Amino acid sequence: xxxxxxxxxSGTPVIxxxxxxxxxxxxxxxxxxxxxxxxxxxxxxxSEFFIILITMFLxxxxxxxxxxFLLPSDALQGVYPEMTLQRFRxxxxxxxxxxxxxxxxxxxxxxxxxxxxxxxxxxxxxxATGLFYARFARPTxxxxxxxxxxxSKYNGRPCFIFRVANERMNQIIEARMMLTFTRNETSKEGxxxxxxxxxxxxxxxxxxxxxxxxxxxxxxxxxVMVGMDxxxxxxQQVVIFASLSGLxxxxxxxxxxxxxxxxxxxxxxxxxxxxxVFERNKFRLNIKGIHDMV
Numbered sequence: 001x002x003x004x005x006x007x008x009x010s011g012t013p014v015i016x017x018x019x020x021x022x023x024x025x026x027x028x029x030x031x032x033x034x035x036x037x038x039x040x041x042x043x044x045x046x047s048e049f050f051i052i053l054i055t056m057f058l059x060x061x062x063x064x065x066x067x068x069f070l071l072p073s074d075a076l077q078g079v080y081p082e083m084t085l086q087r088f089r090x091x092x093x094x095x096x097x098x099x100x101x102x103x104x105x106x107x108x109x110x111x112x113x114x115x116x117x118x119x120x121x122x123x124x125x126x127x128a129t130g131l132f133y134a135r136f137a138r139p140t141x142x143x144x145x146x147x148x149x150x151x152s153k154y155n156g157r158p159c160f161i162f163r164v165a166n167e168r169m170n171q172i173i174e175a176r177m178m179l180t181f182t183r184n185e186t187s188k189e190g191x192x193x194x195x196x197x198x199x200x201x202x203x204x205x206x207x208x209x210x211x212x213x214x215x216x217x218x219x220x221x222x223x224v225m226v227g228m229d230x231x232x233x234x235x236q237q238v239v240i241f242a243s244l245s246g247l248x249x250x251x252x253x254x255x256x257x258x259x260x261x262x263x264x265x266x267x268x269x270x271x272x273x274x275x276x277v278f279e280r281n282k283f284r285l286n287i288k289g290i291h292d293m294v
Contacts, residue, residue, distance in 0.1 A: 049131075062092065076090075076091070144287060146272065148265050151269075158219040160240070164242075165212040172246035175213070181240050243258045
């Protein structure tokens with residue numbers, strides 16, 4: 001079964017879970033299931049994918065075993081002739097082994113059924129192989145976001161801070177970070193809607209993201225966060241979305257990672273511990289310390 005995504009404590013619902021997965025449940029339309037079957041088989045977990053493959057394999061062989069079972073007793077040489085469970089067992093394993101088994105089809109109907117199963121088996125194998133390769137070769141990001149964001153001063157200026165780190169021993173080339181501030185706003189007519197505001201970053205581009213990256217948004221000038229304290233953030237149900245994109249140098253394809261910081265995941269007047277050390281002429285990243293603050 002699919003692994004349950006980490007959830008936040010009760011409070012304002014957030015569209016993104018802590019692991020970057022979407023906290024969305026869409027109603028299923030049975031009429032559109034098969035038209036989007038390819039996307040479904042690529043998006044489910046590996047355990048669900050293998051369960052589906054095994055289930056289809058068993059159901060397919062049970063179906064053809066039933067067809068062989070209903071043939072005359074002399075249609076399959078070597079199969080137990082009586083209409084018993086032992087005959088059905090022999091038919092099932094004949095379906096699994098097909099032409100490699102100890103049984104031989106005799107007559108047009110038996111050979112036509114074997115031909116049909118052989119064709120469908122090859123077709124299913126090609127489709128399953130393609131899906132397996134597409135899932136295996138799909139690039140994914142292994143980026144860790146700090147559990148909390150910080151509001152504190154940097155060079156004498158108040159700023160919103162969090163950090164990310166690359167878990168893999170590779171590089172994310174031309175990495176870009178976008179930060180979006182969302183809150184509830186009430187219009188003059190009394191209508192409450194969710195508004196989105198882009199936050200300008202101190203540096204939103206990294207030519208080579210291989211270790212960690214501290215992201216800062218200075219809360220001054222035109223920042224929408226100017227003058228807001230913890231109570232105002234809570235009152236307006238503030239959530240700040242972070243979205244990272246870049247080019248994975250191993251796959252040479254674009255990868256993305258995302259996270260969200262709710263108002264109660266923002267701490268004040270702290271700073272992150274340094275997690276990069278230089279040892280034996282090499283930089284070492286202490287990935288487990290990415291959440292540590294002092």
